[in-house]
Amino acid sequence: MKNVVLLSTRRLPPAYFDTVREDLGDPNVTLDVVGWVAPAGPVADKVNSFTLIGPGRMPVAPTPEPVEEADPTEEAPDAVIAPEAVAGPEAVTADEAEVAPAAAEVSDAGPAPEPQPAPAPKPKPTGAKRVVKAVQWRYRRARKVAGRILPKAIKTSAPVKFLRGNRASKDLGKTYWGRILTRRDVLTTIEKADVVVALDAGAIWAGWNLGQRRAGTPVVLGIPAARRELDMLKAPAGNG
Template sequence: MSNVVLLSTRRLPPTYFDQVREDLGDQNLTIDVVGWVAPSAWVADKVNTFTLIGPGRMPAAPAPEEPVVVAEKPAVVAEPAPKPQPAAPQPTPPAKPKPTGAKRVVKAVEWRARKARKVAGRMLPPAIKSSAPVKFLRGQRATSDLGKNYWERVLSRRDVLTTIDQADVVIALDAGAIWAGWNLGQRKASTPVVLGLPAARRELDMMKAPVGNG
């Protein structure tokens, strides 16, 4: 039975781990996950361990189902409906006083600040804001920051490093986990560290292949 460690910075559903076993060709595969984001639902029945190293908390276990008890309906006795009472008139709220003195100056400054932000936002055309190059650069920067934070957190957790040391294959699942995967590959060359499930399948198949006599 093989043991793999999944490095992930995405939110994974429980059904994803069924797909992992299918793609790797081993229904008895032992899966340990090092996640930056908690899974979308309870996964204790899907993986060996799921270690959350990012913000948030793990989902709670589903509550056990309780038997449904059907209560008998009581007899209905017809009673005349009460007459509606007229609603009491609502008092008119007092008029809001206009700001005077120092308050009036503060309101004026806030209004000018809001107007300045709107003008600054209009200075960059919407077409540039939403253009593919700008979106790509923003995404690259965010991914780079996430990758560094993820790797630093992995290094700071002795339990995570122990789990990784016991793996047959370490799999970086997404762009945010690539930097951690690369560094782990440099630290321990004896354990394959790959990107994606297809590459992991090749490594596991080679491990299971009989060794020739040469």
């Protein structure tokens, strides 16, 4: 049985790991995941281990509440209504007579409280404070104008999105790799792997560094490349 370690910085659904086994061509492959974010649902029955090294908590499967079975010999509480439980018209009239004086007492309690005066406005800044406020106002206005000068089409264009996403991936990739180096349990899991797979752009930096450190363990990008490596590992046993 081969062991595959998946490096991921994205939120993965539990069903994804079933797809991974199908794409790897081995339903019995052991999957260990090193994730930056928690999966979208419980994965205890999907993977051998899921080590969360980023923010958040692992999802927990809800515990079903026990259902109490009713005794068939017991009668329903509302099956019989006693005649004395129904109030007569005299009782309703008496209750209304008691409520009327109480309402009159509330109306005679006194006039409503007068509204509180509005707070006095803050004094405008003078002297040096006024100069500072003016500079701050001009700075904020200049930033807004600069933002309007750049057309929206450029802000939302594919090259700009790519550059922003690439920068974010680099920052996340370095943080992800640094966290792996501080976790002895993660390094032990990686040492037992037959193949290490970086699943996304945020995990590429960690995969590249692991490939430099562990020349004997294939470290690849994507599941198709992992499938080729597993097929090569199985080939000697089949030829023998």
